[in-house]
Amino acid sequence: IYTYSGLFLVAINPYTNIKIYAQDYINLYHGSPKEDNRPHIFAVAELAYQNLLSQKQDQSILVTGESGAGKTENTKKILQYFASVTSEDKLLPVTQGHDNFERKILQSNPILESFGNAQTVRNNNSSRFGKFIKIEFDEFGKINGAHIEWYLLEKSRVIQHSRERNYHIFYQLLSGMSSQDLRKLQLDSNSIMDYNYLRYSNPSIPGVDDSQDFHELMSALAVVGFSEEEIYDVLKIIALILHIGNVEFVSERADQASIKSDIAPLCKLLGVSESDFKIAVLKPRAKAGKEYVSQAKNSTQARFILNSLSRSLYEKLFAHVVRRINKSLDHGSM
Numbered sequence: 639i640y641t642y643s644g645l646f647l648v649a650i651n652p653y654t655n656i657k658i659y660a661q662d663y664i665n666l667y668h669g670s671p672k673e674d675n676r677p678h679i680f681a682v683a684e685l686a687y688q689n690l691l692s693q694k695q696d697q698s699i700l701v702t703g704e705s706g707a708g709k710t711e712n713t714k715k716i717l718q719y720f721a722s723v724t725s726e727d728k729l730l731p732v733t734q735g736h737d738n739f740e741r742k743i744l745q746s747n748p749i750l751e752s753f754g755n756a757q758t759v760r761n762n763n764s765s766r767f768g769k770f771i772k773i774e775f776d777e778f779g780k781i782n783g784a785h786i787e788w789y790l791l792e793k794s795r796v797i798q799h800s801r802e803r804n805y806h807i808f809y810q811l812l813s814g815m816s817s818q819d820l821r822k823l824q825l826d827s828n829s830i831m832d833y834n835y836l837r838y839s840n841p842s843i844p845g846v847d848d849s850q851d852f853h854e855l856m857s858a859l860a861v862v863g864f865s866e867e868e869i870y871d872v873l874k875i876i877a878l879i880l881h882i883g884n885v886e887f888v889s890e891r892a893d894q895a896s897i898k899s900d901i902a903p904l905c906k907l908l909g910v911s912e913s914d915f916k917i918a919v920l921k922p923r924a925k926a927g928k929e930y931v932s933q934a935k936n937s938t939q940a941r942f943i944l945n946s947l948s949r950s951l952y953e954k955l956f957a958h959v960v961r962r963i964n965k966s967l968d969h970g971s972m
Contacts, residue, residue, distance in 0.1 A: 647682050651708035659715055664722045679712050683719040691779050706761035713771070714747050720773060724781045739967075743773075743784055745858040746963045752810060752855045753956050754788070756795060757803035762843050766792035766805070767956075784967040788960055793949040796835065796879060803839045805952075806851065811876050812836075814852025823877035824903030835883035835948070863966040875955045878907050879948045885919075887937040895920055895937040919943055 658678070667680040675681055686697040699716060701709045721740035751763065758764040768789045776782040795804060803809070812820070812828040820828060830836035842848065859869050881904035887895040897916060905912045919940050921932040935943065 647677055647679065649679065649703075649708055649712060651706060651711070659718070661722065664719055667719075668723045679715045680719050683716045684723075687720065687723065687779070690775060704760075705758060705764055710751070710755070710763060710765050714744075717743055717747065717771070717773075720781065724775070724779060740781060742862055742966055743781070745861040746786070746967070748851070748854055748858045749862065749959060749963060750786070752807045752851070753805060753959055754791065756792075756799070756805050757840060757843050759802060762846065763806075766795055785964050786960055786967075788956070791953055791956055793953045796948050796952045797883065797945045799839055801838055801840075803843070804836055806848070807855075807876055808833075808836055808880065809842075809848045810852035810855060811873060813848035814850075814856075815873075823874060824881065824907055825877055833880045833883060835880060862963055864962065868962070872955065872959065874907060875951055878904065879951055881907065882944050882948050882951075885944055887940050889937045893936055894934045895940045897940075 659680075663678070663680060667675055667678060667684045670684070672681050672685055682699060686699055689695070690697045701713050701716075703709055721743050725738070725740045750769070751765075754767045754769075755763050755765050770787040770789075772785045772787070773781060774783040795802075809830065812825075812830065812833075815823075815828075817828070820826070826832075830839065830841055856869065859872075864872070881901075884899060885897060885901060885904065886899040888898045889895050897920070901912055901915060905915050908915070917932075920935055922935070922943070923930045924933050
C-alpha cells in the first residue's frame with residue numbers, strides 16, 4: 639500500500655479474522671504520529687488524512703497485489719477508518735448510527751461485493767472488476783462526497799466460470815428469497831442444479847452464509863437509497879439471466895434451430911410475446927443495404943445470442959447499481 643507521502647505497508651492476508659480493526663484501534667491511531675504505533679492499515683489512512691488537512695493537497699492510497707492478497711478487505715478498512723474519524727457521533731460506530739452519509743459509504747461495500755465479487759480458486763471473495771474510489775473532504779476534514787469509478791468487469795463469468803463460482807448475487811438470491819418471492823420472479827427452484835449458468839459451480843463457500851448475506855444486501859440497498867421497486871427491478875434482472883441460461887435449442891435443420899424449453903416465464907418477465915422472442919433469437923433481422931432480411935440461426939448461433947444478452951444485461955445492471963450508489967453519495971461537490 640502506497641500513499642502520496644511515500645509510506646509503504648506490506649500486508650499479508652491471514653485468511654482469518656484478526657481483531658485489530660475495532661473502534662478502539664481506530665481511536666488508537668487517530669491523531670497519533672505514525673512512529674508512535676505499529677504498522678497498520680489505519681496508520682496509512684491516518685497519514686493520508688493528516689497530510690490532506692495540513693498540506694491541502696490531494697492524497698492517494700494505492701492498494702495492489704495478487705488475487706487473494708487482501709486488496710478488497712484493506713480497502714474496506716480504509717473506508718471504515720475515514721467514515722469513523724469523520725463521523726459526527728463519536729460515541730457510536732457508524733455501522734450502528736442513523737443512516738448518515740458515512741454509513742452509506744460503508745454500506746456500498748456489500749452491494750459492490752454481491753454484484754462484483756465471486757469465488758475463485760485462490761480467493762473466496764475475489765473482486766472481478768477494478769475500482770477507483772474518490773472521497774472528497776471539506777475544509778474541516780468532514781467527508782463531503784464520494785464517487786466510485788469501475789472498469790473491466792469480468793462479464794464472461796456470468797455464463798462461464800470454470801467450476802469456480804458465478805457472482806455472489808445469484809447464490810444469495812436463491813438462498814435468501816422465500817419460495818413465494820422466488821415465484822414472483824418465475825423461479826420455481828432455489829437449487830443451483832436447476833440453472834445452467836450455476837450448475838457446475840460450487841454450491842457454497844466454507845464459512846459463508848449466502849442467505850444471511852442476501853438479507854444484509856437488502857439492508858444495504860435500503861440504506862443507500864434504493865426503493866422497494868428499484869430493488870425488485872434489480873433482482874428481476876438477475877432472475878432474467880437465470881431464465882436465459884436455461885433456454886435450450888434443437889436443430890430442425892442444419893441452419894435453423896427451434897426452442898424446446900418453456901420460455902413462458904422468461905417472456906413474462908421480459909414483457910414480450912413468445913413469438914417475438916423466438917423471432918428475435920432464431921430469425922433476427924439484419925440490415926442489408928436499404929433492406930432488412932431475416933437470418934436463420936442454428937443452435938450454436940442462437941445460444942451465442944442469448945449468452946451475449948446475458949453478459950450485456952449483467953454489465954448494464956452493474957453499471958446501473960454503481961450509478962445509483964454514486965447518486966446517493968454525491969453531495970454536489972464531485
